[in-house]
Amino acid sequence: MSIELAYGREKITLRVPSGASFESLELKTPEPLDNPQKKILEALSHPVASPPLKEIVRPGETVCILVNNSTRLARSELFMPVLIEELRQAGATQEDIFVVFTTGSHRPLSEPEMRELIGEETASMISMYNHDCKDENELLFMGDTAFNTQVWVNKKVVQADRRILTGSVVYHYFAGFGGGRKALVPGVAGWETIRNNHSLLFDEQATSGKLKGNPVHEDLLEGALMVGGDFLLNTVLDENKEILGVFAGDMVQAHLQACAMAERAYGVEVEEPADVVIASCGGYPKDINLYQAHKALDNAVRTMKPGGSLVLLAQCLDGIGSSLYEEWADKYDDLAELEKALLQNFVLGGHKAYTVGRLLQKGRVYLVSELAPEKARRFGFIPAATLDQVLAEVYRDRKDLKTYVLPQASLTVPKLEVE
Numbered sequence: 001m002s003i004e005l006a007y008g009r010e011k012i013t014l015r016v017p018s019g020a021s022f023e024s025l026e027l028k029t030p031e032p033l034d035n036p037q038k039k040i041l042e043a044l045s046h047p048v049a050s051p052p053l054k055e056i057v058r059p060g061e062t063v064c065i066l067v068n069n070s071t072r073l074a075r076s077e078l079f080m081p082v083l084i085e086e087l088r089q090a091g092a093t094q095e096d097i098f099v100v101f102t103t104g105s106h107r108p109l110s111e112p113e114m115r116e117l118i119g120e121e122t123a124s125m126i127s128m129y130n131h132d133c134k135d136e137n138e139l140l141f142m143g144d145t146a147f148n149t150q151v152w153v154n155k156k157v158v159q160a161d162r163r164i165l166t167g168s169v170v171y172h173y174f175a176g177f178g179g180g181r182k183a184l185v186p187g188v189a190g191w192e193t194i195r196n197n198h199s200l201l202f203d204e205q206a207t208s209g210k211l212k213g214n215p216v217h218e219d220l221l222e223g224a225l226m227v228g229g230d231f232l233l234n235t236v237l238d239e240n241k242e243i244l245g246v247f248a249g250d251m252v253q254a255h256l257q258a259c260a261m262a263e264r265a266y267g268v269e270v271e272e273p274a275d276v277v278i279a280s281c282g283g284y285p286k287d288i289n290l291y292q293a294h295k296a297l298d299n300a301v302r303t304m305k306p307g308g309s310l311v312l313l314a315q316c317l318d319g320i321g322s323s324l325y326e327e328w329a330d331k332y333d334d335l336a337e338l339e340k341a342l343l344q345n346f347v348l349g350g351h352k353a354y355t356v357g358r359l360l361q362k363g364r365v366y367l368v369s370e371l372a373p374e375k376a377r378r379f380g381f382i383p384a385a386t387l388d389q390v391l392a393e394v395y396r397d398r399k400d401l402k403t404y405v406l407p408q409a410s411l412t413v414p415k416l417e418v419e
Helices: 036-045 078-088 112-120 154-161 193-203 215-227 253-266 290-302 323-331 335-344 350-360 373-378 385-396
Strands: 004-007 010-015 023-025 064-066 097-102 127-129 139-144 150-154 162-166 231-237 242-250 267-270 274-280 306-312 363-368 382-384 403-406 413-416
Touching: 004 274, 004 306, 036 078, 036 231, 036 242, 036 363, 064 078, 064 112, 064 154, 078 112, 078 162, 078 231, 097 112, 097 154, 112 127, 139 154, 139 215, 150 154, 150 193, 150 215, 150 274, 193 215, 193 335, 193 350, 242 253, 274 290, 274 385, 290 306, 290 350, 290 403, 306 385, 323 350, 335 350, 335 385, 363 385, 373 382, 382 385
Parallel strands: 023 403, 064 097, 064 162, 097 127, 162 231, 267 413, 274 306, 274 403, 306 363, 363 382
Antiparallel strands: 004 010, 139 150, 231 242
């Protein structure tokens, strides 16, 4: 038996050894929308718990549209033209409208990346800006949350008359779900705001699929509400990046509806853990770097027996994705020492070294990537030149190992029946 697995923009053929107890954990997503533009327009015209967008925006008001960065596709190129047309009908001009990309603590986007994300036509009409979380001159202070997070947010965003939050909704390993409030915080928040919020991930309630009682989510939401979002447009995508659903309206209520669909689309029931797990992040951009590939690793580990073997396919053309992740992974070999250091002084990037390191303790984790073998090894992985090579090693002594394959591990959230 063989199966094609995504690897960057390419495919790798998985040849499952004869005799293995094999099961592919496929997403049981609904059919994608056959006319997404029509659905986008319907969502804008009949929003959740909100007046239509055309009744919110007034002529002469400046409108900031927050758009995902390259690591989180939302199909912005499909909904942006519809959104712009709605704003035009409300009386907004091209000069009134601008885009800020929600880079959070990630690198800035190049102009070609910006254009690809929102489409050439839209990019040629309106101004586009990167957010820089470390540029203190471009941040405004909004207040303190109940979790003692100082909320600093991009000045251009705050000073706009209207703010439209866009993005996609998937599970998030410690914020519960992506999308919604995350366009504002951490999307266009300051470094210290993001750092303090992410330090809440040590709480056991900060986990995938959980919003109520999750301190990370509640802190994000409180900070986002200080800024305020006038309207939200979130999508839920399938593994082929086709739109399953469009949710527009109130930034809280519309987001909750999108989360409910994401839970139905991405959750997969699993009877018991397996000896071997073979996981593809789902290709570009989910495996653009090791930092992003962590999402797939987190999901895949859930299906592995303690001490089992996991093979992660993550091309990592952009390398690690965080210099601080590299620095902290180099600095601490002992996970307990790393945790102690983060509890004393939480550092973004350092948290990734901790969360990945915690997962790697649960079994043997092989990495098929473009990273140099010594670099993969330095980050705690067992480097593998090819998938065939690592499978020959894993199945050398036994061919009858229970095996799960996750073709879309970044999206697929296993739900063990024993949990």
